[in-house]
Each structure stands twice: as structure tokens, then as C-alpha cells.
Amino acid sequence: MKSSVIRALIALVVGGALTLAAFLGAFFWAGVPDFGFVRTAQQTDSVRYQGPFVQDVDEARYLRNFVGYEADITADGTLTEGRITEASEDGVTLETDAGDVTIAAADFDSAQVHGSTYGRPDWGQKIFYFHVPVAEISFIVFGFAAFYSIRFIMTRRREYDTKARVSMEVTLLFVMFTMATGILWTRAAWGVWWMWEPRLTTYFIMTLLVIGYFVLRNAVEDEERRALYAAAFGILAFIDAPISFFITRLIPSNHPVIERGGLEPPMLATFIIAQIGMILLGYAIYQLRMGEVLLRDRIEHAKTLLER
Amino acid sequence: MASASMRQFKAMLRKDVVMELRTKEMLMSMGLYSLLTMVVYFVALSQAGAGFDPRDIAAGLLWLAFIFTSMLGLNRSLVHEKDQGCLEALLLSPVDRPVIYFAKVTGNLLFLLIVEALTIPVFAFLFLQGETIDLRTMALIPLVLVAGSIGIAGVGTLLATMSVNTSGKDFVLAMLFIPLIYPLLLGAVMATGAAIVGTPEALGVFWTGMAWVIGYDVIMLLASYGLYEFIVGA
Numbered sequence: 001m002k003s004s005v006i007r008a009l010i011a012l013v014v015g016g017a018l019t020l021a022a023f024l025g026a027f028f029w030a031g032v033p034d035f036g037f038v039r040t041a042q043q044t045d046s047v048r049y050q051g052p053f054v055q056d057v058d059e060a061r062y063l064r065n066f067v068g069y070e071a072d073i074t075a076d077g078t079l080t081e082g083r084i085t086e087a088s089e090d091g092v093t094l095e096t097d098a099g100d101v102t103i104a105a106a107d108f109d110s111a112q113v114h115g116s117t118y119g120r121p122d123w124g125q126k127i128f129y130f131h132v133p134v135a136e137i138s139f140i141v142f143g144f145a146a147f148y149s150i151r152f153i154m155t156r157r158r159e160y161d162t163k164a165r166v167s168m169e170v171t172l173l174f175v176m177f178t179m180a181t182g183i184l185w186t187r188a189a190w191g192v193w194w195m196w197e198p199r200l201t202t203y204f205i206m207t208l209l210v211i212g213y214f215v216l217r218n219a220v221e222d223e224e225r226r227a228l229y230a231a232a233f234g235i236l237a238f239i240d241a242p243i244s245f246f247i248t249r250l251i252p253s254n255h256p257v258i259e260r261g262g263l264e265p266p267m268l269a270t271f272i273i274a275q276i277g278m279i280l281l282g283y284a285i286y287q288l289r290m291g292e293v294l295l296r297d298r299i300e301h302a303k304t305l306l307e308r
Numbered sequence: 309m310a311s312a313s314m315r316q317f318k319a320m321l322r323k324d325v326v327m328e329l330r331t332k333e334m335l336m337s338m339g340l341y342s343l344l345t346m347v348v349y350f351v352a353l354s355q356a357g358a359g360f361d362p363r364d365i366a367a368g369l370l371w372l373a374f375i376f377t378s379m380l381g382l383n384r385s386l387v388h389e390k391d392q393g394c395l396e397a398l399l400l401s402p403v404d405r406p407v408i409y410f411a412k413v414t415g416n417l418l419f420l421l422i423v424e425a426l427t428i429p430v431f432a433f434l435f436l437q438g439e440t441i442d443l444r445t446m447a448l449i450p451l452v453l454v455a456g457s458i459g460i461a462g463v464g465t466l467l468a469t470m471s472v473n474t475s476g477k478d479f480v481l482a483m484l485f486i487p488l489i490y491p492l493l494l495g496a497v498m499a500t501g502a503a504i505v506g507t508p509e510a511l512g513v514f515w516t517g518m519a520w521v522i523g524y525d526v527i528m529l530l531a532s533y534g535l536y537e538f539i540v541g542a
Binding site for chain 2 (some may be wrong): 075153175205208209211212215216219220221224225229231232233235236237239240243
């Protein structure tokens with residue numbers, strides 16, 4: 001067997017083992033985060049009582065988040081205690097012992113809100129250990145496809161075209177995985193299957209570009225021309241990848257972003273294991289597919305020689 | 309040398325314009341196509357109800373029309389070149405490839421702008437009658453039109469050069485063009501919408517949209533210009 005195939009098989013086994021380890025780590029080692037506080041009305045069986053909280057509020061508009069809670073509001077120097085029944089940009093209505101009191105936002109000085117917090121375990125977060133590594137690999141392999149496309153245009157050597165094509169195939173595979181896991185998570189976390197949100201939209205466009213790459217390849221007869229066109233389109237298409245990657249940090253987006261130091265050690269370790277495993281799996285898939293393509297080429301070549 | 313390139317550029321642009329003036333094929337087909345789009349819009353909006361404000365989606369509808377008419381025009385302009393063997397002759401002649409690219413882009417841009425300039429009054433006449441419109445902010449719309457059309461023509465010319473040599477020309481062009489033009493479209497619709505709504509806060513949105521469009525233009529025109537040389541000779 002060729003050494004590249006052996007390396008690919010080793011990567012497949014090790015990557016598979018690490019991904020499995022990450023799977024176990026995700027469910028049995030890393031903690032389950034909470035959604036933060038939820039209203040009493042949203043309680044379900046899995047909601048855990050966590051205790052009382054006191055929240056200082058310094059702007060009237062934030063009170064909209066606390067309808068139904070007990071609050072002490074200072075406005076125009078006088079203190080009013082009661083339960084918030086209504087809150088809007090214009091003001092807030094309190095239900096007090098002496099009847100309803102409406103306080104205009106203009107008079108508002110400060111407030112203290114009292115209530116209880118409930119933690120809802122966020123099981124949907126578990127997909128983070130797979131969705132994020134898969135998405136990262138899709139970007140990385142897309143980068144390789146663009147790199148090989150540039151190499152092809154520079155050298156016009158056929159091997160780079162093959163490499164670019166196989167990279168793009170692996171990109172398509174990982175993009176599909178990302179889409180599938182992402183859609184499941186979106187349903188669990190946001191309650192909808194799809195949202196036209198910056199990250200989702202740009203990633204969807206990236207999916208279309210990768211599909212377009214193969215549409216273009218299939219539509220061109222001449223082999224050399226096909227390779228050139230595909231390389232040119234691969235380079236143009238890759239411009240969307242950094243946009244999609246950085247957009248959650250550039251403009252307001254619902255899509256979560258990992259912050260530096262935002263993960264506890266068990267979560268971080270599981271995440272890193274999942275990443276390494278997924279990189280190895282991506283490499284293995286690429287190498288095995290590459291081996292298959294090269295073998296196919298050799299068979300075709302042998303066939304044409306025999307026919308002569 | 310620069311003057312020679314300029315002469316070649318002018319000659320190629322003149323060829324496109326003269327051919328268009330004789331046949332009027334591209335302008336006619338694009339203009340009528342955009343008119344037909346308006347009919348489809350009317351049908352699509354016919355059930356919208358009384359509380360519906362057409363200004364909210366006017367920008368999106370306009371750019372939708374521009375995108376589809378531009379695809380029609382781009383395809384046509386390159387099909388002409390290929391069927392009549394003009395592109396091959398151009399490649400044989402001692403002309404720099406970037407000059408061919410920029411001449412083609414300028415020609416397409418010109419026709420696209422003419423069709424857009426004709427479409428907007430028709431659209432306003434059909435859909436925006438009786439709506440309050442701020443003419444001072446509306447005066448900014450030509451800026452978006454030019455910036456957006458430069459991107460459309462620049463990327464579109466490169467992609468159409470590819471797609472004329474494929475089987476299933478129109479579909480391949482649409483499949484490559486629409487995802488690739490998406491960032492520009494988003495910025496252009498943002499800016500145009502802000503100009504139509506015309507509140508003081510909208511001006512900030514307008515310039516954000518313009519920044520998107522101009523940034524896209526710079527990146528994509530450079531990339532297309534660099535790649536065209538390889539594509540056109542293939």
C-alpha cells in the first residue's frame with residue numbers, strides 16, 4: 001500500500017477515536033451550562049431553582065426585561081416599591097399597595113429589581129463540540145481549495161486542479177455537516193429551523209458557491225478550460241469565506257461567538273480534542289478521496305493504452 | 309503605450325455602442341424584460357392589502373429587476389462576441405487582455421445604467437404614486453446605481469465570459485453570479501432603501517451600504533481583472 005493511504009488510514013482511526021472521545025467528554029465530563037435566568041412562567045421539568053437575585057437597573061428601557069418582577073424604583077428623588085405590570089420606552093407602570101403608579105422614563109433615576117433565578121440546562125449546547133470543529137474544517141479545506149486553484153493558475157499543472165477539486169468536494173461534505181448540525185441547534189436554541197441572520201446567510205451563500213463550483217465544472221466540456229474556469233471561480237468564491245467567518249464579530253448577530261477564556265477547562269479540553277479529531281478526519285477523507293481519484297486516473301490511462 | 313491602450317479601449321467600446329445603435333437588441337430586450345418584471349411585481353403585490361407601504365420594499369424590488377435584467381444583458385453581450393467570432397479576433401490582435409476586459413465592462417456598465425435609468429421612473433410611476441418621497445435623499449440614488457452597476461458589470465463580465473463556453477449558459481451564469489453578487493446586493497439595497505425612506509437617520513445607513521458596495525467593487529474588480537487574462541484565453 002502507498003504511504004499516503006497508510007497515513008490516511010492512521011488519521012482516520014486516530015481522528016475517529018478522538019472524535020469519539022470528544023463525544024464522551026461532551027456528555028460525561030464537560031458541564032452543562034445554563035441559559036441564565038428564565039421567568040417562572042417558562043419553567044419546565046428541567047428548570048432548577050437557583051436562588052434570589054437583586055439587579056440594579058440604571059436605564060428605564062431595561063425594565064422591559066423585568067415585567068412581573070418586584071422592583072424599587074427611584075424617580076425624581078422619591079422611592080416607589082411595587083410589581084412591574086407594564087414597561088415601554090415611555091415609562092413603567094408599578095402595581096403598589098396604594099394602587100397603580102406610572103413613572104415616566106424622563107423622571108427615572110435608578111431601580112433595583114428583586115426576583116428569583118432559575119437555571120435551565122442548555123443541552124443543545126453539546127452540539128458546539130461538533131458543529132464548530134466541522135465548520136472550522138469547512139473553512140480550512142475551502143482555503144486549501146483556493147490555494148490549489150491559485151497554484152493551478154500559476155503552474156497549469158493538472159495535479160493542482162485535481163487537488164483543488166478534491167478539496168472542494170471535502171468542503172462540500174463538511175459544509176453539509178455544518179448546515180445539518182447548525183439547523184438542529186437553531187431549532188433547539190432559537191425555536192426556529194432557519195433565520196436570515198448574518199452568519200447563517202453568508203454561510204448559506206458559501207454553500208451555494210461550493211455547489212456552483214461543481215455546476216460550473218460539469219457544464220464545461222474541454223478539460224483544460226474546465227480546470228481554468230473552476231480555478232478562477234474557486235478563487236472568487238473563497239472571498240466569501242472570510243466574510244462569513246468574521247461577520248459575527250463585525251456586525252450584530254444572534255450567532256454565538258467564543259470569547260477568549262469563555263470556556264471552563266473540561267469544556268475547553270473536550271473542544272480541543274474534538275477539533276484535533278475533526279482535523280484528522282478531514283485530512284483522512286481528503287487523502288482517501290485523492291487516492292481514489294488518482295487510482296481512477298491510472299485505470300483510465302491503462303484503458304486508453306490497451307485500446308491502442 | 310498608455311495612449312495606445314486608450315485608443316484600443318475606445319475602439320472596442322465604440323464597436324459595442326455602434327453595434328447596439330444598429331440592432332438595439334440589448335437595450336430593447338433588457339428594457340422590455342424590466343417592464344415585464346414590473347407586471348410580475350404588480351401580480352405579486354396585488355394581495356398585499358391597504359396597510360402595505362411600497363416604499364419599504366421598493367429598493368429590494370428595484371435591485372431584483374436590475375439583477376435579472378443584467379444577467380440577460382451580460383449573457384447576450386458575450387454570446388454576440390462568441391457567435392460572430394469577434395472575441396477570437398480580439399485575442400489574435402495585439403491588444404492587452406485587461407484592455408479587452410475593461411472595454412467589455414464599460415460597455416455592459418453603460419447599457420446597464422441606461423436600462424436602470426429608464427426603469428426607476430417607470431417603477432416610481434407604477435408603484436410609488438401618492439407616497440411621500442424626499443427628493444433630496446432620492447438624489448443620492450444615482451450614486452448607489454453607479455457603484456452597484458460597476459460591481460455587477462465587473463463580476464458579471466468575467467462570469468459571462470466563462471458561462472458562454474458552457475452547456476446551459478443562462479443557468480450556469482445565474483448559479484455563479486447570484487451567490488457571488490450577494491454582498492453587493494445587500495449593501496445596494498440597504499443604501500437605496502435608506503435613500504427612498506429618507507429620514508435623517510437613514511443617511512448613516514445609506515453610507516454604510518455605500519461602503520459595502522464600494523468595498524465589494526474594489527475587491528471584486530481587482531480579482532476579476534487579475535483572473536480575466538487567464539479566462540479569456542482558455
